[in-house]
Amino acid sequence: MTEPAGKHGQLYAELFAAWAIAKKDIRIYYLKPNIIVSGAMFPLFMFLAFAVGRPAEPAVMIPGLVAITILFSASSIEPVSIPIERRVRTFDRLVSAPVSLHAVVLGESLSGFLYSIGIALVPLAAGLVIFRTPIISVFPLVFGILLTAFCFATMGTLFAAYPTESPGDIMSMLNMVRLPLIFISGVFIPVESVPAVGQAVVWLSPLTYGNDLIQASYHGHTHFNPLIDMAMLCIFILIFQVAANRLYKKFNE
Amino acid sequence: MQAIEVSHLTKRFGNLTALDDVSFSVSGGETFGFLGPNGAGKTTTIRILTGISTPTGGTASIFGKDIIRDTIASRKEMGIVHETSNVYDDLTAWQNLMFTAELYAVGKQMREKRAAELLDLFGLLERRDDRVRGFSKGMKRRLTLAMGLVNNPRLLFLDEPTSGLDVQSNLIIRDVIRDLNAQGVTVFLTTHNIEEANLACDRVAIINRGRIAAIDSPERLKKTIQSVQSVEVAFDSASPRRMDDLRQLPGVSEVRKEGDKFRLFTEDPSLVIDAVTAYAKAENARILSLSTFGPSLEDVFIRLTGLGIRTRGVTTVD
Ligand SMILES: Nc1ncnc2c1ncn2[C@@H]1O[C@H](COP(=O)(O)OP(=O)(O)OP(=O)(O)O)[C@@H](O)[C@H]1O
Ligand SMILES: [Mg+2]
Numbered sequence: 001m002t003e004p005a006g007k008h009g010q011l012y013a014e015l016f017a018a019w020a021i022a023k024k025d026i027r028i029y030y031l032k033p034n035i036i037v038s039g040a041m042f043p044l045f046m047f048l049a050f051a052v053g054r055p056a057e058p059a060v061m062i063p064g065l066v067a068i069t070i071l072f073s074a075s076s077i078e079p080v081s082i083p084i085e086r087r088v089r090t091f092d093r094l095v096s097a098p099v100s101l102h103a104v105v106l107g108e109s110l111s112g113f114l115y116s117i118g119i120a121l122v123p124l125a126a127g128l129v130i131f132r133t134p135i136i137s138v139f140p141l142v143f144g145i146l147l148t149a150f151c152f153a154t155m156g157t158l159f160a161a162y163p164t165e166s167p168g169d170i171m172s173m174l175n176m177v178r179l180p181l182i183f184i185s186g187v188f189i190p191v192e193s194v195p196a197v198g199q200a201v202v203w204l205s206p207l208t209y210g211n212d213l214i215q216a217s218y219h220g221h222t223h224f225n226p227l228i229d230m231a232m233l234c235i236f237i238l239i240f241q242v243a244a245n246r247l248y249k250k251f252n253e
Numbered sequence: 254m255q256a257i258e259v260s261h262l263t264k265r266f267g268n269l270t271a272l273d274d275v276s277f278s279v280s281g282g283e284t285f286g287f288l289g290p291n292g293a294g295k296t297t298t299i300r301i302l303t304g305i306s307t308p309t310g311g312t313a314s315i316f317g318k319d320i321i322r323d324t325i326a327s328r329k330e331m332g333i334v335h336e337t338s339n340v341y342d343d344l345t346a347w348q349n350l351m352f353t354a355e356l357y358a359v360g361k362q363m364r365e366k367r368a369a370e371l372l373d374l375f376g377l378l379e380r381r382d383d384r385v386r387g388f389s390k391g392m393k394r395r396l397t398l399a400m401g402l403v404n405n406p407r408l409l410f411l412d413e414p415t416s417g418l419d420v421q422s423n424l425i426i427r428d429v430i431r432d433l434n435a436q437g438v439t440v441f442l443t444t445h446n447i448e449e450a451n452l453a454c455d456r457v458a459i460i461n462r463g464r465i466a467a468i469d470s471p472e473r474l475k476k477t478i479q480s481v482q483s484v485e486v487a488f489d490s491a492s493p494r495r496m497d498d499l500r501q502l503p504g505v506s507e508v509r510k511e512g513d514k515f516r517l518f519t520e521d522p523s524l525v526i527d528a529v530t531a532y533a534k535a536e537n538a539r540i541l542s543l544s545t546f547g548p549s550l551e552d553v554f555i556r557l558t559g560l561g562i563r564t565r566g567v568t569t570v571d
Binding site: 088 | 353
């Protein structure tokens with residue numbers, strides 16, 4: 001009775017609902033301690049663990065830090081919020097709203113996306129202000145950050161489809177994937193020097209492409225063509241979105 | 254066109270058949286009750302009718318729209334009050350209402366007007382900017398109801414709206430259901446409270462173990478079991494043998510003690526009244542009150558579900 005009829009009306013309703021879901025997550029979950037720990041502190045400590053005792057200058061390390069910060073922060077909201085909402089049954093509100101599951105998945109991912117952009121600004125600013133790391137070109141940086149953040153936020157939503165009421169279940173599954181990604185994506189070890197066993201899976205990691213774009217904005221050269229990087233990230237987003245939609249549908253009993 | 258049309262609905266969870274060939278329809282403006290004990294399949298039915306869960310077999314439509322093929326269009330017509338009061342504890346009452354309205358794409362002016370009206374209606378206006386975390390159970394339930402109504406639905410699903418609430422919250426909710434009905438809103442409610450079904454519903458379906466045992470108006474359901482009438486009597490004095498004595502009277506099939514009264518079940522109330530009067534005279538006891546009762550919905554329920562555990566004068570349901 002309130003929404004305008006027709007295709008455009010429904011598209012608008014879907015985006016409106018997705019944004020409402022994202023806003024709700026921002027209000028409720030951004031300041032939850034476990035999200036701050038797993039989304040913001042964890043990548044910093046991971047990074048320190050690698051950086052300490054290495055001869056490399058901070059400037060060389062900044063792009064990698066930005067990349068893994070995005071990986072962890074973007075995929076940290078939904079694996080916590082969705083199991084909690086299953087437990088208190090507010091999740092039923094989302095899956096009974098007059099919108100498609102795509103809108104629900106998008107809205108949930110949107111909150112992880114925005115969160116990680118906020119968190120990624122910290123190493124980015126630290127690089128510029130403290131270490132005076134110059135950024136050679138802004139274009140790959142902006143696209144690298146946006147696409148990587150959206151990609152891993154959607155991956156977080158995908159993992160959260162697993163029908164559990166405990167965030168820990170999803171976090172441990174997620175870490176089985178997130179941690180290995182760091183080693184095969186050129187973050188600390190350049191893609192060229194990843195051992196042969198790893199080379200085969202380098203292609204399968206979205207972080208490879210995101211990291212490649214972010215590195216390019218600092219060093220000026222990329223391993224792949226930047227357009228390929230962007231195209232691959234978009235393909236991963238699409239795969240995660242469609243898979244998440246399927247799984248949420250499947251697990252609604 | 255029917256508000257709800259359900260045909261041969263079946264739902265299995267592994268080996269368990271939660272719904273077994275369920276068919277019924279609800280016309281526009283009707284208040285329809287789904288009455289059944291725990292685990293009967295009430296919530297499962299609502300989850301299918303709201304498109305959350307998919308049936309194993311059969312079809313369901315809402316105002317002519319198939320809930321599986323046309324899920325979104327069907328949902329636009331409905332408000333849902335889930336079994337658990339699923340409100341966001343970390344949001345205020347107002348934010349909860351705004352969020353729900355936004356999921357239904359209710360425009361800004363409309364949702365603010367509607368939310369203020371509903372908070373007022375449910376006695377929560379003063380608490381609008383308080384976080385829900387501190388709300389009592391009844392307040393959360395009322396807020397859940399308000400959230401179910403924020404999109405002005407033509408059809409409202411209520412899964413056990415009043416279970417576990419105090420008298421005041423109960424009365425508010427019953428009044429609201431009555432008003433909605435007067436405004437032409439169709440209400441589908443589940444309950445295991447027989448009195449609630451009797452008071453609120455135009456028609457009641459009795460469901461047990463996933464099967465519908467009967468569907469009719471409460472009065473007509475009662476008529477189907479005329480044999481279960483009763484005479485209620487209270488005496489001015491007590492006697493240890495009274496239960497046994499009363500059980501011996503002609504025409505009495507069963508005796509229940511209810512407080513200071515006795516309830517004598519019979520197919521022939523007038524025969525029992527004569528017998529009770531004669532018995533009182535013989536025992537030198539004065540009759541304080543004597544009344545006859547038709548069958549109650551509870552009796553129908555027990556009869557149809559076979560759930561009554563009738564022991565020496567005590568009847569329990571679920
Ligand atoms: N997701 C599920 N997985 C497995 N079994 C389920 C699931 N949901 C419901 N059931 C089973 O289906 C049956 C019907 O459950 P349902 O929740 O519909 O009952 P109900 O009538 O709502 O009961 P109550 O009055 O306790 O709310 C029960 O035996 C229940 O255990
Ligand atoms: Mg139930």
